[in-house]
Amino acid sequence: MFRRIFSGKVQGYFIRQFSVCELPQELQDIQKTCRNFANRELKPVAAALDANSRFPAEQMKNLADLGLMRVTVDTEYGGSNLNMLALSLVVEELSSGCGATGSIVSIHNCLYADMLNRLGTKQQKELFFGKYPRETIGVFALSESDAGSDVAALDTMAVKEGDCWILNGTKAWVTSAAEAKSGIVFATVDSELKHKGITAFLLDFDQAAGLKVGNPEDKLGIRASSTCSLYLENVHIPVKNVLGPIGGGFRIAMEQLDRARIGIASQALGIAQAALETAVQYAKQRKAFGQSLLELSPVRMRIAEMAVRIESARLLVRKAACEIDRNGRATKACSMAKWIASETATFAAHNCQQILGGMGYVKNMPAERYYRDARITEIYGGVTDVQKAVIAELTIGEMNA
Template structure:
């Protein structure tokens, strides 16, 4: 059993850490305040190979796997949770999913542009009245012979109003329930039947574009289907099981950033003539945070390793997502308390870590959904895939 990283993995880890500190951190406070998305950051991330993990080299991949993506995403999220999102939008979401289910033509056409950040990716599942209940979505696609017509609305979609090509899930046969769902590769640009709009009222992740997409009899090409007609639910579950590992990496990063800030502050701040880190209650807070963080990292890295080995991992991935996201919220909350009144100020990172951490309890399946998956597999009701 090996717990150390390879030389190449350590190199990628250090490269991601260096990038986050030099390219993201210097303007982060200003960018957060202005809810500013900077395209040049995504392009630079692509140039460093961050989006080529788990993708074959013939489609722009770099020979690395899910574990390397987790390692890099963790370091980025340690500085900013917002900038972990491109790992899902450009790589682990659309690109990996198209590589699994796409035709050769689809792979060659779409994957390299996502990996190189020549186009912005997205995936649209959530709707105003369906979130955790994926099968409850209302968006429909009608076969019109030489094209499809897409009608419905998607909400809380990352990259919605800046996205180019991405995955949209819709019903092609509502009567078949989840077996009547289909996944489409959709171009959001230059289509009069598609309207996008930003959502700017978010609690956190202020530098990550989020929006809604409305489809009104939007005409999309016949060859837009990813996989088979009626295979969309299977495609969606495959995708979510992968994007959850990236969310878990984001949780590791946010928790790690919060813990580092808490330790620095506990060593600097003095009260009653002593640094606050010398008080046992503060030490207890830090000990709990550090222990949970280390446990979360083992869960997340193991799940990513299983993916790279092609072994069943849904059980481990959902455990990692559940534990890491809850640990991140706890670490961020404790960090805010250690900072005291300063933790409530936007002048310090504690409040941002807390705001960003809470998103990870919700996205890619809430903590309750992860508990349902973990329990179902543990009880033997469903297999571990």
């Protein structure tokens, strides 16, 4: 859909037109389409998807038909050729309907499709984008049980034999692994080199004898999104499927995680916005002390704090997305956006529960799901303490320059 609407638009167009006050009409159209989709196809089923840990397969197919599973991918590979600001809006709106669906769309787009489109060779893109339909999920397998925030400590090994690399190891916390058909896997070609030995490999699950996908984790939130381990035992990957330079995996992973943090921050914004809207709607209807909750000063103060934090976080997220689109690197802005937006999601979900009282604690209202879904946004993509450390280091470095 968006490929047809926006054909001929270059990515920089949106940056030139963007202001903090108003999105250009093209982005407003994307926002409205995604908001309508969330209201129509996600909100009615979000509770059931969560309760049953059910992957939203039908919704993914419909999102792919809208061009939203390859948002930043070139049109020649079935993409919509939009930018990170557009992708941020997509994820925010979808997450307001279902945090898990927003997570699936975010991580697939930010960490797999965008990376393959940016760094893949023409042959790689033709193979991996061409083999599977647009709704097919790709994964990003970087973390390990002993190498989460400390990426340089990877144990998964890659040994070259002839025209293949042979991978052995275990990757942890892989989003959508249960449904995926392909992915980007990181391994070290020499553990002595630490981060300089890390290399990225494109993995076609159908061609990966020795690959086993573990059982999905039983998670607190985003339960419609599977999270599994990948077990690699003598998995052969052709030399042609090395993504980027040998030993260049750490650098490109860090660059891609900047984009992922915009996606996670956008997911957090969507959850926070849904929490605010639910709180206001409930407070309008609920009576206490002879008046609606909405007239009570403590409730109004909570709503004011939620609104200000959400708007502040939203501006940080859009600034980070624009910096990515303009310069390609925006590590400090992305860490700021991810930190503040994720804490805002938890804050808004908490206050939504407080306003709803007992109804905020039961499963026939969405407030408790918002809280459970919000918590992961402070954890994956780099815990909040990591974001603070990144911001501090870059800020100090700028002042000492």
